[in-house]
Amino acid sequence: xxxxxxxxxxxxxxxxxxxxxxxxxxxxxxxxxxxxxxxxxxxxxxxxxxxxxxxxxxxxxxxxxxxxxxxxxxxxxxxxxxxxxxxxxxxxxxxxxxxxxxxxxxxxxxxxxxxxxxxxxxxxxxxxxxxxxxxxxxxxxxxxxxxxxxxxxxxxxxxxxxxxxxxxxxxxxxxxxxxxxxxxxxxxxxxxxxxxxxxxxxxxxxxxxxxxxxxxxxxxxxxxxxxxxxxxxxxxxxxxxxxxxxxxxxxxxxxxxxxxxxxxxxxxxxxxxxxxxxxxxxxxxxxxx
Amino acid sequence: xxxxxxxxxxxxxxxxxxxxxxxxxxxxxxxxxxxxxxxxxxxxxxxxxxxxxxxxxxxxxxxxxxxxxxxxxxxxxxxxxxxxxxxxxxxxxxxxxxxxxxxxxxxxxxxxxxxxxxxxxxxxxxxxxxxxxxxxxxxxxxxxxxxxxxxxxxxxxxxxxxxxxxxxxxxxxxxxxxxxxxxxxxxxxxxxxxxxxxxxxxxxxxxxxxxxxxxxxxxxxxxxxxxxxxxxxxxxxxxxxxxxxxxxxxxxxxxxxxxxxxxxxxxxxxxxxxxxxxxxxxxxxxxxx
DNA sequence: ACAAATTCGCAATGACCATTGCATTTTCGC
DNA sequence: GCGAAAATGCAATGGTCATTGCGAATTTGT
Numbered sequence: 001x002x003x004x005x006x007x008x009x010x011x012x013x014x015x016x017x018x019x020x021x022x023x024x025x026x027x028x029x030x031x032x033x034x035x036x037x038x039x040x041x042x043x044x045x046x047x048x049x050x051x052x053x054x055x056x057x058x059x060x061x062x063x064x065x066x067x068x069x070x071x072x073x074x075x076x077x078x079x080x081x082x083x084x085x086x087x088x089x090x091x092x093x094x095x096x097x098x099x100x101x102x103x104x105x106x107x108x109x110x111x112x113x114x115x116x117x118x119x120x121x122x123x124x125x126x127x128x129x130x131x132x133x134x135x136x137x138x139x140x141x142x143x144x145x146x147x148x149x150x151x152x153x154x155x156x157x158x159x160x161x162x163x164x165x166x167x168x169x170x171x172x173x174x175x176x177x178x179x180x181x182x183x184x185x186x187x188x189x190x191x192x193x194x195x196x197x198x199x200x201x202x203x204x205x206x207x208x209x210x211x212x213x214x215x216x217x218x219x220x221x222x223x224x225x226x227x228x229x230x231x232x233x234x235x236x237x238x239x240x241x242x243x244x245x246x247x248x249x250x251x252x253x254x255x256x257x258x259x260x261x262x263x264x265x266x267x268x269x270x271x272x273x274x275x276x277x278x279x280x281x282x283x284x285x286x287x288x289x
Numbered sequence: 290x291x292x293x294x295x296x297x298x299x300x301x302x303x304x305x306x307x308x309x310x311x312x313x314x315x316x317x318x319x320x321x322x323x324x325x326x327x328x329x330x331x332x333x334x335x336x337x338x339x340x341x342x343x344x345x346x347x348x349x350x351x352x353x354x355x356x357x358x359x360x361x362x363x364x365x366x367x368x369x370x371x372x373x374x375x376x377x378x379x380x381x382x383x384x385x386x387x388x389x390x391x392x393x394x395x396x397x398x399x400x401x402x403x404x405x406x407x408x409x410x411x412x413x414x415x416x417x418x419x420x421x422x423x424x425x426x427x428x429x430x431x432x433x434x435x436x437x438x439x440x441x442x443x444x445x446x447x448x449x450x451x452x453x454x455x456x457x458x459x460x461x462x463x464x465x466x467x468x469x470x471x472x473x474x475x476x477x478x479x480x481x482x483x484x485x486x487x488x489x490x491x492x493x494x495x496x497x498x499x500x501x502x503x504x505x506x507x508x509x510x511x512x513x514x515x516x517x518x519x520x521x522x523x524x525x526x527x528x529x530x531x532x533x534x535x536x537x538x539x540x541x542x543x544x545x546x547x548x549x550x551x552x553x554x555x556x557x558x559x560x561x562x563x564x565x566x567x568x569x570x571x572x573x574x575x576x577x578x
Numbered sequence: 579a580c581a582a583a584t585t586c587g588c589a590a591t592g593a594c595c596a597t598t599g600c601a602t603t604t605t606c607g608c
Numbered sequence: 609g610c611g612a613a614a615a616t617g618c619a620a621t622g623g624t625c626a627t628t629g630c631g632a633a634t635t636t637g638t
Contacts, residue, residue: 060627071626102409251525
């Protein structure tokens, strides 16, 4: 019996090469699965001692599992293990109370929590795959929720994918004229539904593009031409809807997109960051992990 | 659940010596509390960068708090943070599917959860009050995180406050020329720090405006002129930082702003919505609560 | 049984880490 | 304003880390 959840174990065992692992490497794997906290925080030497192997074997086992080395494996384990611990901590329903600011944050936690619980039904991977294989992707997002479109577009472009944002009607008209078979249109709409967004989905569909919708309300006019609708809660407090769950989902889409071809994503980001350094606009640019 | 967050903060603040901590050491403490995940895993150098201090100050702060050094403090933080996560999760070890999208959502839940637990310490009301009483408010937000600035600006304007966004240098130069006593500058900065954002805070301060900062990293150049710094975790998954906690806090600021004078806010929103109806651009406009 | 291939341990190596002495800067008290 | 004390930055230093080349041990195939 191991201490990790089935999913983490399933994932890790799925990375074992076809030829299998020899006894010492298998012992390392066993320690990772049976002592997840040590795996998350311990040094390679620490784990080696637990497994009764030399530290080099820990590195080599990580490499056999498809990682660059121990730190890369540990980071992934850490992310998965902590994610499994924390999700239900904050995903529970909150009573909206206290200061308006706290109420707002709690409402957002509820919204994202609900999204996380339903994410298996929301086919994020389907949208990410569509963007990855599209000739070009047009993101339509207007008004205040252009922010969500901008965030998604920015990161997707950074990852090297041909994604553009249309947040006003002139941009939209020009971009639609270039859309066709093999392209993707992603319509982002919360709260108010712009007539021009509806028309854009119809036009894109008529031109042979695939239509996806990210919205809080599946208005029939908006979803009529969509092959997929990603529903997101957008309830805020006081007078305003909240864009936070929408943004969280947009980022989740890009996280999934980045995982389609990680090497490509990394290469594009590094190239972009080299340009940033050359332009000298920044006071500070942190290193990426 | 909320109690566990307060408990870690209460415990840590209880270790502050009677003579208190000076600004740099206090910044370290603030980072430990506002970014618990980084505190658990990061090196002393990493935390120093977030706090805008030298690495030696991290060690000395740990010693001032009664620990032998940074590793001892980190181990205790780690134990308490993990304990706070698992205490409310005793029976239900959450299963993680392993999808990048779900990991992204869980990371955002972590970030906003950490923010919600500390919201009493983050003086959101102070910033909201400053905006409410300012002659004008300039929000400086560039690159991908202009999205956060745009969302805050949009809603604040809807509520009838004179808030404008500067997301490029021309806008920024023009807007700064009009800033003076009684005005507010809010600098929003995540990940990369633009030199022009730093210069904007200095200029605004020199012209007599009040400076506020919303950021993940307390870079000394950015916070030097600020009367208040709102720290937000911005850790994402894969290759990208996450804007979700920043957006959630921006919305929380506006929720607090709306509560300063609810009748005024409602009147302005209704007037704006009447205009929307007159312009006839929408396919659908839901009624507000 | 032998040779080749693979696995694994040892140890050198370079990178990164935390700590601390010294110098500089800032703060405090008079 | 000045001097002393405290805070903080810089950089040297020793320690630990992960990785990898080489050789030893083990396994595999003929």
